[in-house]
Amino acid sequence: MRLLPVWLTCDRENGLNLKAMDAEQLREHGHKMVDFIADYYKCIETFPVLSQVEPGYLRKLLPDSAPVQPESLQAVLQDVQTKILPGVTHWQSPDYFAYFPSNSSVAGFLGEMLSAGINMVGFSWITSPAATELEMIVLDWLANLLKLPSDFLSNSPGGGAIQGTASEALLVVLLAARDKVLREVGKDGLGRLVVYGSDQTHSSLQKACQIAGIHPENCKLLKTETCNEYALSPESLTDAISHDVASGLIPLFLCATVGTTSSTAVDPLLALGKITKRYGIWFHVDAAYAGSACICPEYRHHLNGIEEADSFNMNCHKWFLTNFDCSALWIKDRNALIQSLSTNPEYLKNKASQGSTVVDYKDWQIPLGRRFRSLKLWMVLRLYGVENLQAYIRNHINLAKHFEDLVAQDPRFQIVATRTFSLVCFRLVPANKNEDYVNKLNRELLDVVNSSGKIFISHTVLSGKYVLRFVVGAPLTEERHVIEAWKLFQETASTLLENS
Numbered sequence: 001m002r003l004l005p006v007w008l009t010c011d012r013e014n015g016l017n018l019k020a021m022d023a024e025q026l027r028e029h030g031h032k033m034v035d036f037i038a039d040y041y042k043c044i045e046t047f048p049v050l051s052q053v054e055p056g057y058l059r060k061l062l063p064d065s066a067p068v069q070p071e072s073l074q075a076v077l078q079d080v081q082t083k084i085l086p087g088v089t090h091w092q093s094p095d096y097f098a099y100f101p102s103n104s105s106v107a108g109f110l111g112e113m114l115s116a117g118i119n120m121v122g123f124s125w126i127t128s129p130a131a132t133e134l135e136m137i138v139l140d141w142l143a144n145l146l147k148l149p150s151d152f153l154s155n156s157p158g159g160g161a162i163q164g165t166a167s168e169a170l171l172v173v174l175l176a177a178r179d180k181v182l183r184e185v186g187k188d189g190l191g192r193l194v195v196y197g198s199d200q201t202h203s204s205l206q207k208a209c210q211i212a213g214i215h216p217e218n219c220k221l222l223k224t225e226t227c228n229e230y231a232l233s234p235e236s237l238t239d240a241i242s243h244d245v246a247s248g249l250i251p252l253f254l255c256a257t258v259g260t261t262s263s264t265a266v267d268p269l270l271a272l273g274k275i276t277k278r279y280g281i282w283f284h285v286d287a288a289y290a291g292s293a294c295i296c297p298e299y300r301h302h303l304n305g306i307e308e309a310d311s312f313n314m315n316c317h318k319w320f321l322t323n324f325d326c327s328a329l330w331i332k333d334r335n336a337l338i339q340s341l342s343t344n345p346e347y348l349k350n351k352a353s354q355g356s357t358v359v360d361y362k363d364w365q366i367p368l369g370r371r372f373r374s375l376k377l378w379m380v381l382r383l384y385g386v387e388n389l390q391a392y393i394r395n396h397i398n399l400a401k402h403f404e405d406l407v408a409q410d411p412r413f414q415i416v417a418t419r420t421f422s423l424v425c426f427r428l429v430p431a432n433k434n435e436d437y438v439n440k441l442n443r444e445l446l447d448v449v450n451s452s453g454k455i456f457i458s459h460t461v462l463s464g465k466y467v468l469r470f471v472v473g474a475p476l477t478e479e480r481h482v483i484e485a486w487k488l489f490q491e492t493a494s495t496l497l498e499n500s
């Protein structure tokens, strides 16, 4: 590991006089912090991607209590370097290929910095009109980029709001859907409400059901099949709904996914959407990861059928160069959300809100307080421009395709699911070995490559098979990183097979 900034060792400062806020101190220390972070990015390849520390490592390194007297920034950054960074898994490393990416970018960083600088709390329009209005504008921009139907735009009864995460987006729309139906059937209908997803739907659906009071047995995750590429089949949804209606249950909500977490499967939105219309079910589409790709015309067809959706979500903080957190949610009926989530205490009353001429985003989300997150998305869109953003996505998908080709050329390996975006699902499959052995072998392969510190990947299980997931999506990743990663898999496989 290389040592970070030079100024840490050559600059003596004392920390006794840092003011609560002071423009000149902010300038001086801010410059140093930016230097520190820039140096971090400069050396990021030299760190082990997956942190190699043991649980509890940090308590041994830090004092038991906060300092009574102030310390210097220099002392703190020295600790960051020697004690904190070893415990960091480097999501921005070009050798990071795990889970899904969580992009940082120059534009996203600058937006985050500006948001931290202004540090307003924009729960109502009046608390910072620009925050609400910019959010509406950039979500309209993004909706248009994704060619979302016009009833998701801010000049319609619907609109968009930035949530912290896809999980919160899903929860708030589930609450809106639940309350809409309970207003019709009465509060004691709660135990009969049914929520549908597939066995590939993100676990945030289950969590949202737990919080929303949906009976655990009524959160139905329908089985998907290998032959269907793990997409939810419309037939199985119709069957489940008919069965539930016949048993006196009330179908409430379907969460379909464009780009599932395990294998980036794409559910057939149009067919599923038609079914939800027939039964009056709220239709939510989760494109947390793959939504970003749909700004490219050649991937937009994955959103065909989105006209049928009541709500749609994509995480700009995954693969859209916007620093965490920034999850874009659009909804067709903003009133459904507002009826579930609004409160109107005396101390927040103001003329603009009372006049109903403005959007108060506090009524579109769980917390009251909210950050100026639209700044970073605005800066990403403006400082990169659509063409560069499309090129960014295409480059990652091409790199993933290259990796897939390399895997396919080695007979010891197998591609397990069709690659649709920038995720390759694959495994090592030596001849004449049983499934248990192969699963164990792949678990070992994952452990060995990750503990090398050279790359970081994650896994999933598909149809009982332990599968390696290799996702290209970090901003610094280039072809050479993908090629080196593949060499590491090949060499590790050779060693494991020799020793078995």
Ligand SMILES: *Cc1c(COP(=O)(O)O)cnc(C)c1O
Binding pocket: 100, 164, 165, 166, 167, 168, 202, 204, 257, 259, 260, 261, 286, 287, 288, 289, 315, 327
């Ligand atoms: C990552 C992901 C989520 C959860 O995202 P958070 O923003 O962390 O809540 C949900 N659904 C899908 C398909 C995802 O890929």
